[in-house]
Amino acid sequence: MTPGAGAPGGPRATAAAVARDSRDGFASGRLAAPGGRGAAVRRQAGMAARGAAPFAVLVAAWAAASAARLVPELFLPAPAAVAGVAWTMAVDGSLWVNILASLGRLLVGIVVSVPLAVGLGVLVGLNRPLARVLEPVAGFFNALSGIAWLPLAVTWLGLGWASVTFIMANTIFFLVFFNTLVGVRTVPRIFEQAVRTMGGRRRHVILQVLVPGAMPSIVTGIRMSIGFGWRALIAAEMIATSTGLGFLIFNASNFHQTDTIVAGIATIGVLWLLTDRLVLQPLERRTIERWGLVSSS
Amino acid sequence: MLRWETAAAWTVLLAGGLAAWSVAAATLPVPDYFLPPPSAVLAALGDLLAKGILPTYVTASLARMLTAALTALVVGVPVGLLLGMSRRVADFAYPLLNFFQSVSGIAWLPLMLVWFGFGERTIVAAVNYTVIFPVVFNALLGVRSVPRLYVDALRTLGASRWRIIRDVVLPGALPSIATGMRLGLAYGWRALIAAEMLVGAHGLGFMIFSAQSFHLTARIMLGMAVIGVLWLLLDYFVLRPVEQATISRWGLVQR
Amino acid sequence: MLRHRTVVFLLVVAALWVGWEAFLAVTAPRRLDAAVAAALEREPLVSIAVTLGFPPEDFHIRIFQTHGVVSGVRGTTVLLNRVSAADVHRIARYYWVRRISPQ
Numbered sequence: 001m002t003p004g005a006g007a008p009g010g011p012r013a014t015a016a017a018v019a020r021d022s023r024d025g026f027a028s029g030r031l032a033a034p035g036g037r038g039a040a041v042r043r044q045a046g047m048a049a050r051g052a053a054p055f056a057v058l059v060a061a062w063a064a065a066s067a068a069r070l071v072p073e074l075f076l077p078a079p080a081a082v083a084g085v086a087w088t089m090a091v092d093g094s095l096w097v098n099i100l101a102s103l104g105r106l107l108v109g110i111v112v113s114v115p116l117a118v119g120l121g122v123l124v125g126l127n128r129p130l131a132r133v134l135e136p137v138a139g140f141f142n143a144l145s146g147i148a149w150l151p152l153a154v155t156w157l158g159l160g161w162a163s164v165t166f167i168m169a170n171t172i173f174f175l176v177f178f179n180t181l182v183g184v185r186t187v188p189r190i191f192e193q194a195v196r197t198m199g200g201r202r203r204h205v206i207l208q209v210l211v212p213g214a215m216p217s218i219v220t221g222i223r224m225s226i227g228f229g230w231r232a233l234i235a236a237e238m239i240a241t242s243t244g245l246g247f248l249i250f251n252a253s254n255f256h257q258t259d260t261i262v263a264g265i266a267t268i269g270v271l272w273l274l275t276d277r278l279v280l281q282p283l284e285r286r287t288i289e290r291w292g293l294v295s296s297s
Numbered sequence: 298m299l300r301w302e303t304a305a306a307w308t309v310l311l312a313g314g315l316a317a318w319s320v321a322a323a324t325l326p327v328p329d330y331f332l333p334p335p336s337a338v339l340a341a342l343g344d345l346l347a348k349g350i351l352p353t354y355v356t357a358s359l360a361r362m363l364t365a366a367l368t369a370l371v372v373g374v375p376v377g378l379l380l381g382m383s384r385r386v387a388d389f390a391y392p393l394l395n396f397f398q399s400v401s402g403i404a405w406l407p408l409m410l411v412w413f414g415f416g417e418r419t420i421v422a423a424v425n426y427t428v429i430f431p432v433v434f435n436a437l438l439g440v441r442s443v444p445r446l447y448v449d450a451l452r453t454l455g456a457s458r459w460r461i462i463r464d465v466v467l468p469g470a471l472p473s474i475a476t477g478m479r480l481g482l483a484y485g486w487r488a489l490i491a492a493e494m495l496v497g498a499h500g501l502g503f504m505i506f507s508a509q510s511f512h513l514t515a516r517i518m519l520g521m522a523v524i525g526v527l528w529l530l531l532d533y534f535v536l537r538p539v540e541q542a543t544i545s546r547w548g549l550v551q552r
Numbered sequence: 553m554l555r556h557r558t559v560v561f562l563l564v565v566a567a568l569w570v571g572w573e574a575f576l577a578v579t580a581p582r583r584l585d586a587a588v589a590a591a592l593e594r595e596p597l598v599s600i601a602v603t604l605g606f607p608p609e610d611f612h613i614r615i616f617q618t619h620g621v622v623s624g625v626r627g628t629t630v631l632l633n634r635v636s637a638a639d640v641h642r643i644a645r646y647y648w649v650r651r652i653s654p655q
Contacts, residue, residue, distance in 0.1 A: 052392075055392065055393065074411070075412060129306070132303060137310070140526075140529060141525070143526075143532070146487045146490075148487075148502075148520075150506070151505045151506055151517045152509075152517050154509055155330065155331065155512070155514055231484070231487065232491075234404055238406070239491075239495060249407040250495075252407060253407030253410045253411050261407045261411070262408065264404075265404050269397075269399060272399045273396060273399065276399070347605065348606060348611070348648050349612075349648035350609070353615075507610075534561035535562070538557050538558045
């Protein structure tokens, strides 16, 4: 069976299939088996089931441990109790209010920081000496990013959503800026020069060489920064505001409401999983496959 | 660009930045505590050193990071390797590890507060959790990424399971483990600062958080600088070189 | 080359730490008043006045509370009661303590 021929979608899908399959065993270089659309859908469903099965086992073990009274109810409530609380919160709306608060802050942080960071990064990256000087500075602020800014943010903006969103935006900005700088800097000079010799102007160089060349770095930076930012957000919500998932679980701990806490933790985890799986990973895969090396994750 | 030109550029940038900051601190129409000038931050450094506050807090935070790193190495790496050895177990564990890795230790903190109260154990538990999962996850991935060819080759030569682990699987997984340690410690350092703020125990996070309630903004800025510098030192002198060394010696997959 | 960087860094850190601990151990006796040392030989628990170079902050009070009972603060001096010999020596090791004298 020739590699590209049978798999649906051509070489790009094949590469994606290799990326997916390479985590399936000791790296064996297996390619996606051919078989048409139906087989692909069945395979997707199979993979989803395989992904969900461990969680089912975990929840079952948890339920069994709770039923057998191996763990005190206060320490770890039974799955049924957690599900019950989650349902109650979903019905009376408090769950959605908090989810929207957290996700809203995440979105604002992304929408404000990413364009700014990429734009500035490309601008600075155009000037190589300047980029070389600013890179360590960006690296330093990168190391500083996140929750360490909270006291300063509270001093300037007071308690509330402004500080929390500031921290998120800050975390995302510095990481994406740094990655953009590095990405632009590592685009081989020869591509730039090739476009120039063909009569391209500055904007051609930017749009057709630098940005695509830096894309893998930029997108990786975006994905990582949202990961760091989400964590910083949850921590900041615990300390500095009264809405959001972080606040929900921290507040519940004051009343020893462990079922609410576990429900909140599960929500946080699921939200991140969804964001990563449905938005970030496809984005990364598509840009990296187009302009960079295939990444397997 | 020559080395000294870069150094000169940095000095100019630093001097310019400090000057602009001082001017802004003096002229902006905001309360004094909003933006202390660089001289105030320097004074805070001297003050905190003379009073023994900074060294105590720095050692407290670093000690917690060290224990977390050691726990991750001693417990996380073997667990990850073992989980990765069997294809079935690895496939089962992968989604679980991925999920628990992405739920940071800080999200578990409220639950740990109920279990352990406001004390050292809570912080240690949260930070250790945060550091260990990326290490286990990456160790598992590292084992899975070893080409079957090498394992089979050793098997045909009659090697025992232990030999295979020692000579092929462990070295092959080392680059991934080093990356996992670096990532885990990066998450862990931030989780530590957050945990110290929430639990109120001695540490850098607590220092900058409590300084905020007294409007000691110079202390906040100093603390932030120390947090950033400490991470940079750790990353530049220990984590990144080790990661690079494992990749260049045993790396099979190009990054 | 890379391993050199890590090894040198760790060696420097270790050397600095050892040197610092030695410094603390050497300068500790100088802070202790002879009268206090004598009192320690007579009684298991003593009352001391710890003089700092600055007015104590919350940080310092909390540390002293782990060594004894804080009974008062006079300017730059903290009054501590029921301090054992081990705790007195621990307090003497703090480099930010100027002097330990009887109350």
